[in-house]
Amino acid sequence: MTQLRLIIVGLGARARTWIKVVQTNPDLEIVALCDPDPNARDTVAEQFPSLPIGADITDVVGVAADVVLLVTPPGGREGQIEAACKAGLAILAEKPLSDSVVTAARFVQMSEDAGVPLIVGLNFRYLAVTQEMRRLLQSGAIGTPEFGRFIYERWRDGTQDWLNSYPLTMDHPMLWEQSIHHFDLMRYVYDTEPAYIQAHTFNPSWTMYRGDTNVSALIAFENGMSVTYQGTWQAGHDPMNFKWRTDGSEGIVEQRAMFGDLAWAKRTDPELTPIPLPKHVAWITDAEALLRSFVSGFRGEISLQCTGRDHLQSLFMLEACILASKRRAAVTIDEVRALTLAKETL
Numbered sequence: 001m002t003q004l005r006l007i008i009v010g011l012g013a014r015a016r017t018w019i020k021v022v023q024t025n026p027d028l029e030i031v032a033l034c035d036p037d038p039n040a041r042d043t044v045a046e047q048f049p050s051l052p053i054g055a056d057i058t059d060v061v062g063v064a065a066d067v068v069l070l071v072t073p074p075g076g077r078e079g080q081i082e083a084a085c086k087a088g089l090a091i092l093a094e095k096p097l098s099d100s101v102v103t104a105a106r107f108v109q110m111s112e113d114a115g116v117p118l119i120v121g122l123n124f125r126y127l128a129v130t131q132e133m134r135r136l137l138q139s140g141a142i143g144t145p146e147f148g149r150f151i152y153e154r155w156r157d158g159t160q161d162w163l164n165s166y167p168l169t170m171d172h173p174m175l176w177e178q179s180i181h182h183f184d185l186m187r188y189v190y191d192t193e194p195a196y197i198q199a200h201t202f203n204p205s206w207t208m209y210r211g212d213t214n215v216s217a218l219i220a221f222e223n224g225m226s227v228t229y230q231g232t233w234q235a236g237h238d239p240m241n242f243k244w245r246t247d248g249s250e251g252i253v254e255q256r257a258m259f260g261d262l263a264w265a266k267r268t269d270p271e272l273t274p275i276p277l278p279k280h281v282a283w284i285t286d287a288e289a290l291l292r293s294f295v296s297g298f299r300g301e302i303s304l305q306c307t308g309r310d311h312l313q314s315l316f317m318l319e320a321c322i323l324a325s326k327r328r329a330a331v332t333i334d335e336v337r338a339l340t341l342a343k344e345t346l
Contacts, residue, residue: 010072011035126289143250
């Protein structure tokens with residue numbers, strides 16, 4: 001089949017991984033790149049000396065292409081989305097789609113009006129551990145899942161040069177950059193949508209981030225599932241502490257590492273039984289699977305996954321956490337949806 005021609009917008013830390021993954025996919029071809037930083041352009045020019053490289057998407061959008069990959073900060077994407085829609089180019093955007101749920105809703109509507117596919121890169125859906133957990137729950141192995149506990153505690157040094165620096169100045173970096181993955185995983189694995197949320201967001205005294213890096217939430221889903229969530233980027237201990245446990249009417253399933261270590265048990269089993277998983281290369285294997293899904297969806301072989309419209313449901317959860325923390329009261333997703341769409345149409 002003909003390769004999909006790809007324009008990469010944004011050449012920062014995350015783009016290096018995307019370039020590596022795209023180059024291993026025979027269905028994709030990089031045809032242009034852009035970034036406002038001249039140093040980033042000079043670096044990539046050594047790798048792609050024959051390709052057009054611009055400072056802005058408008059410098060390269062005239063190149064014959066099929067898809068725009070946005071590896072840019074979530075704030076300030078208006079011009080990028082508009083240019084892609086005007087040119088009729090499909091969009092694959094790094095999460096979150098925007099750092100404003102109202103703006104994200106506008107982007108989704110803009111892409112739908114233009115007839116342009118808009119996909120958000122929720123790569124954690126494509127982890128083998130995620131796929132196996134979803135399969136196990138849907139098989140009824142632990143009966144009916146009814147409640148869970150999701151813990152993500154990490155010391156994230158945002159000054160490291162291999163990380164994007166913009167989260168340091170975001171209002172809610174944990175929610176927009178990390179919890180968005182976790183909330184999307186809950187919706188995907190439990191195959192349900194959120195109903196209402198109680199939450200508290202805050203910053204510890206030793207934080208290096210301007211915005212809140214701690215999120216505590218109680219999340220109720222439409223199918224009766226309830227999840228207790230604890231997430232932080234400024235933990236008091238450096239090693240990652242990750243645990244996602246789901247309790248059902250007949251047993252439990254537990255993920256004990258971010259990229260794997262899945263186990264389950266029936267109620268009376270003395271120990272959990274590990275579930276075999278294929279080998280995983282962090283940030284690579286999942287991105288490869290996401291790209292394969294994107295290509296198949298673009299070609300109409302499967303339905304498009306992680307669409308902008310789907311992504312909005314997870315963004316509503318973030319906004320509900322922010323509102324719930326401010327009000328010190330539960331917030332329904334219906335209220336957030338109504339507020340978002342009302343503002344989006346102004």
